[in-house]
Amino acid sequence: MDRNLRNASLLVVILALGWRASATSTVAAAASVAQAREYAAANKDAFSRQLLDLASIASISALPQHNKDILKAADWLQQHLTSIGLENVQVLETEGPQPVVYADWLHAPGKPTVLVYGHYDVQPVDPLDLWASPPFEPQLQQMDDQSYFVGRGVDDDKGGLLQALQGVESFLRTSHSLPLNVKFILEGQEEIGSPNLEAFLIKHKAGLLAGIDMAISADGGQVAADQPGIGTGLRGAVAFEVEVSTAGMDLHSGMKGGSVQNANHALVALLASLKDADNRITVPGFYDDVATMAAEDKESVATFPFDKSAEQQALGVLGFMGEAGFGPLEHRWYRPTLEVVGMWGGFTGAGMKTVIPRVANAKLSCRLVPNMSPDDIASKVKSHLERKGAELLANVTVTVSGFRSYPWTSPRDTPGNVLSAGVLEQAMGKKPVYYRDGGTIPALAYFQQVLGLNSTIFAFGVGDHIHAPNERLLEHLFHTGRKAWVEYLAVLGDKLVGLLPPDAPVHAGSGVGRDEL
Ligand SMILES: *[C@@H]1O[C@H](CO)[C@@H](O)[C@H](O)[C@H]1NC(C)=O
Ligand SMILES: *[C@@H]1O[C@H](CO)[C@@H](O)[C@H](O)[C@H]1NC(C)=O
Numbered sequence: 001m002d003r004n005l006r007n008a009s010l011l012v013v014i015l016a017l018g019w020r021a022s023a024t025s026t027v028a029a030a031a032s033v034a035q036a037r038e039y040a041a042a043n044k045d046a047f048s049r050q051l052l053d054l055a056s057i058a059s060i061s062a063l064p065q066h067n068k069d070i071l072k073a074a075d076w077l078q079q080h081l082t083s084i085g086l087e088n089v090q091v092l093e094t095e096g097p098q099p100v101v102y103a104d105w106l107h108a109p110g111k112p113t114v115l116v117y118g119h120y121d122v123q124p125v126d127p128l129d130l131w132a133s134p135p136f137e138p139q140l141q142q143m144d145d146q147s148y149f150v151g152r153g154v155d156d157d158k159g160g161l162l163q164a165l166q167g168v169e170s171f172l173r174t175s176h177s178l179p180l181n182v183k184f185i186l187e188g189q190e191e192i193g194s195p196n197l198e199a200f201l202i203k204h205k206a207g208l209l210a211g212i213d214m215a216i217s218a219d220g221g222q223v224a225a226d227q228p229g230i231g232t233g234l235r236g237a238v239a240f241e242v243e244v245s246t247a248g249m250d251l252h253s254g255m256k257g258g259s260v261q262n263a264n265h266a267l268v269a270l271l272a273s274l275k276d277a278d279n280r281i282t283v284p285g286f287y288d289d290v291a292t293m294a295a296e297d298k299e300s301v302a303t304f305p306f307d308k309s310a311e312q313q314a315l316g317v318l319g320f321m322g323e324a325g326f327g328p329l330e331h332r333w334y335r336p337t338l339e340v341v342g343m344w345g346g347f348t349g350a351g352m353k354t355v356i357p358r359v360a361n362a363k364l365s366c367r368l369v370p371n372m373s374p375d376d377i378a379s380k381v382k383s384h385l386e387r388k389g390a391e392l393l394a395n396v397t398v399t400v401s402g403f404r405s406y407p408w409t410s411p412r413d414t415p416g417n418v419l420s421a422g423v424l425e426q427a428m429g430k431k432p433v434y435y436r437d438g439g440t441i442p443a444l445a446y447f448q449q450v451l452g453l454n455s456t457i458f459a460f461g462v463g464d465h466i467h468a469p470n471e472r473l474l475e476h477l478f479h480t481g482r483k484a485w486v487e488y489l490a491v492l493g494d495k496l497v498g499l500l501p502p503d504a505p506v507h508a509g510s511g512v513g514r515d516e517l
Helices: 002-042 044-054 064-083 158-172 197-204 263-272 295-303 308-315 328-334 374-391 415-428 442-451 475-499
Strands: 087-092 100-105 113-119 139-143 146-150 181-187 214-217 229-234 236-245 337-345 359-368 395-405 433-437 455-457 472-474
Touching: 002 158, 002 475, 044 064, 044 146, 044 158, 044 475, 064 087, 064 100, 113 158, 113 442, 146 475, 158 181, 158 475, 197 442, 214 415, 214 442, 229 415, 229 455, 236 263, 236 374, 236 442, 263 337, 263 359, 263 374, 295 328, 295 433, 328 433, 359 374, 359 395, 374 395, 395 442, 415 455, 415 475, 442 455, 472 475
Parallel strands: 113 181, 113 214, 214 455, 229 433
Antiparallel strands: 087 100, 100 181, 139 146, 146 472, 236 359, 236 395, 337 359
């Protein structure tokens, strides 16, 4: 009896101490979020300067003459990540000339570990004469009655990755801790299709990239400045170069004309053979693996704010086209494409030359939807082109380019999406819609395939002139994004652990507190 009593009172003391400890840590966590919020709101100018600084580096991954700028951007990030208090900062080689910048902070035992993804490379800037200001002299400008950051990369993705880093900085500079564990990978190859990322992930899977519970992409964006969205899918891609050759030399169009094949004509016939009159791609088996739209997909299309005539005017197109039964959004989100992105051949100089060209070229690219695979489509397109070429008396050489990516989809209700929905609604004043994007972020499919991770896209640009002259980002969205990252990190620290599946690393005890091992 006595012993029981003593045990009971001991239990009460233990419980009380435990309660006090957890109450104290809850109070401390709330205080650190409040400090982070304050810091994120108070240092606008310094945060803007970071963007103007990073976006002034011409880190174009597609052009080898900019490799030194790629390294300069990686170096800028290495210094910056260290200065804001992230740890284990490293510039890690890939099999290409563009390294991955890695950093982490792992001192929140019992809390989940998130992988934050972004990219520091940018698209080329041509045509240069269409820029209102030099692409690598980023600046704040008034345009259309609003204040914008203008310059290559201000949105895609230097603005995006800095918003994530600034959320982290707001915690680390104030309470010197984060509400959860983070690992960053910032890559330099996204704009060329992340050709070496898969190998990089495989290499580091059991080491630096072990024990992660979910991924967050700081690349992506919002539906509109006043309409948040949760992205649930991206298309994949595969691309080709095609060379058609029809003779051992250019031939006289009079002496030989009409009796031999012309490479330009063969190329045009070859390309025309890729689609029928109803805009269906005729490559045998092309649609074999295309997933049909589910009820939820139809709802996404129906609820998405899309004004067809405003869009037609904005794009300057003469109308919309496509397969019967699919509107513009269905095409962009749920149907694959095969596009001719460039073609050349024969005599293109001034004046006239009476010649039958022996060689002509084209570049093609496909966007892929679930459950298509880039390698399968590459082999189907290649054999179609080669077979048609033989019928046309042309040798056809097809080279698959490095731009190759799997499509990615995500259920609406992943833990990361559920928690981001509340943060987005609070930050942007409206409930988010669920939507897909016709574009491609190769990393997200690799996170799924190689690391087994769900990804949530958490980014705040609206894709304004990205990849084009005058890329711009609304100034207020840049600042909204940082504040939303503070909230998202806090809510993930608070609630994610309860939403993760039982076999998640955090539950297995391998996700956190490795500094204690
Ligand atoms: C076409 O390919 C064949 C077989 O490789 C080769 O012998 C021939 O020279 C090629 N002709 C042209 C015009 O490319
Ligand atoms: C990914 O999200 C799905 C849908 O919510 C969930 O069933 C699954 O457990 C999640 N996987 C991980 C590893 O968190």
